[in-house]
Amino acid sequence: MTFEMKMLLRLAAPAIVVLGAGLALATIASSVSDLPKALGGAPLFDNVGDDMAIATAVVAGVVYLWQMTRYWRWTQGNGDRCFVCTCLLGRERDGRFGPYRKCLGCGKNHALGRL
Ligand SMILES: [Zn+2]
Incomplete structure (x- = not known):
C-alpha cells in the first residue's frame, strides 16, 4: 500500500x-x-x-x-505537505513538545513552525 x-x-x-x-x-x-x-x-x-x-x-x-x-x-x-512523503498533513494537535500535525500518508509527526 x-x-x-x-x-x-x-x-x-x-x-x-x-x-x-x-x-x-x-x-x-x-x-x-x-x-x-x-x-x-x-x-x-x-x-x-x-x-x-x-x-x-x-x-x-x-x-x-x-x-x-x-x-x-x-x-x-x-x-501543507509532509517533507518525507509529500502527502497531506492532518489537523493541528497539542503534544508534549508543542503543537504538531500528523502526516496522513506516512504517519510521522511534524512540529509546527518546522515544516
Ligand atoms: Zn509523510
Missing part, C-alpha cells in the same frame, strides 16, 4: 464513520419505532429510519466532498 493510498483512506475515514454510525442509529430508531407495529398498533414515527438514513447519507456525502476537496487541492500543489 502506497503512502498516497493510505492518505486517501485516512481522508475518507470520517465519511465512512459518519455513514456507518448514522445507518446503525437509523436501524435502531426504525426498530424502536416499529415496536408497536409488531404488537398490532401503528408505528411511533412513520419512516423515521428512512429519513435518518437519507440525512446520514447527505452528511456523509458533504464530509466526503470536503475531504476530496482537500485531496484535489493537494493534487494542485496547495496545502
Whole structure:
C-alpha cells in the first residue's frame, strides 16, 4: 500500500464513520419505532429510519466532498505537505513538545513552525 493510498483512506475515514454510525442509529430508531407495529398498533414515527438514513447519507456525502476537496487541492500543489512523503498533513494537535500535525500518508509527526 502506497503512502498516497493510505492518505486517501485516512481522508475518507470520517465519511465512512459518519455513514456507518448514522445507518446503525437509523436501524435502531426504525426498530424502536416499529415496536408497536409488531404488537398490532401503528408505528411511533412513520419512516423515521428512512429519513435518518437519507440525512446520514447527505452528511456523509458533504464530509466526503470536503475531504476530496482537500485531496484535489493537494493534487494542485496547495496545502501543507509532509517533507518525507509529500502527502497531506492532518489537523493541528497539542503534544508534549508543542503543537504538531500528523502526516496522513506516512504517519510521522511534524512540529509546527518546522515544516
Ligand atoms: Zn509523510
